[in-house]
Amino acid sequence: MDIRVFKNYEELSKAAAELIVEQVKNKANSNLGLATGSTPVGLYNELIKDHKENKTSYKDVQTFNLDEYIGLPNTHDQSYYQFMQEKLFSHIDVETNNIHIPSGNVEDIEKECERYNALLKNNPIDVQILGIGTNGHIGFNEPGTPFESVTSKVELAENTRNDNARFFDSMDEVPTHAISMGIQNILEAKQIVLLASGANKADAIKAMVKDAASIDCPASALQNHANVIVLLDEAAASKL
Ligand code: GLP
Numbered sequence: 001m002d003i004r005v006f007k008n009y010e011e012l013s014k015a016a017a018e019l020i021v022e023q024v025k026n027k028a029n030s031n032l033g034l035a036t037g038s039t040p041v042g043l044y045n046e047l048i049k050d051h052k053e054n055k056t057s058y059k060d061v062q063t064f065n066l067d068e069y070i071g072l073p074n075t076h077d078q079s080y081y082q083f084m085q086e087k088l089f090s091h092i093d094v095e096t097n098n099i100h101i102p103s104g105n106v107e108d109i110e111k112e113c114e115r116y117n118a119l120l121k122n123n124p125i126d127v128q129i130l131g132i133g134t135n136g137h138i139g140f141n142e143p144g145t146p147f148e149s150v151t152s153k154v155e156l157a158e159n160t161r162n163d164n165a166r167f168f169d170s171m172d173e174v175p176t177h178a179i180s181m182g183i184q185n186i187l188e189a190k191q192i193v194l195l196a197s198g199a200n201k202a203d204a205i206k207a208m209v210k211d212a213a214s215i216d217c218p219a220s221a222l223q224n225h226a227n228v229i230v231l232l233d234e235a236a237a238s239k240l
Helices: 009-026 041-054 080-087 109-122 158-167 183-187 199-209 218-224
Strands: 002-006 031-034 062-065 067-069 127-130 152-155 177-180 191-196 228-233
Touching (some): 002 009, 009 041, 009 127, 009 228, 067 080, 191 199, 199 218, 199 228
Parallel strands (some): 031 062, 031 127, 127 191, 191 228
Antiparallel strands (some): 067 177, 152 177
């Protein structure tokens, strides 16, 4: 793992944006794997700024999101579909048809998982952006998930629901399940860029980097990938 530590969140976000802009400049039809959560918001803001100032184009880029809550309609302000529209897609020139997010609001979730797995097989991801949960989850692959997992319906861990409760009016409204790319899908990306900021991520980062790879820390699966860049602020790196 190529671990890079930055003074603060702003510097980390700028460094992440530089990697993505360079990727898109080198390969206009890049396949980008995208993540939600608060961590990549700074990166998305930098991409929007660059798109406006330097006209980097996403016209031929395809995007593949990691996950989506089950049971929230696309119009729900906490659906990851809405999140991506608001935080990135509506501000850049990506084509609607090139945006791919698993749907958590279909009758047949099994079929949706198969569709998404086939889509990923046919469109290898060039760069996959990842955040990390305080329990070491990536996407919504919670501790205990086999490293061979592919896109499936997953149950959210209690502490993940607690972590995400801040975005909902009450705990009852926090979804219990999601559809998530599996760890194997993530490992198939040519390059992975994981971002983490804040002291509350320090334990998960330590388990990911220092401890032996184990399903207890899903992010430790990245130790088996040859091209991983980890961008941290000083607080997230404080236990390394
Ligand atoms: C969410 C997402 C993950 C994200 C993580 C951390 O639940 N499913 O993809 O990396 O939790 O979120 P945050 O960046 O807000 O700390």
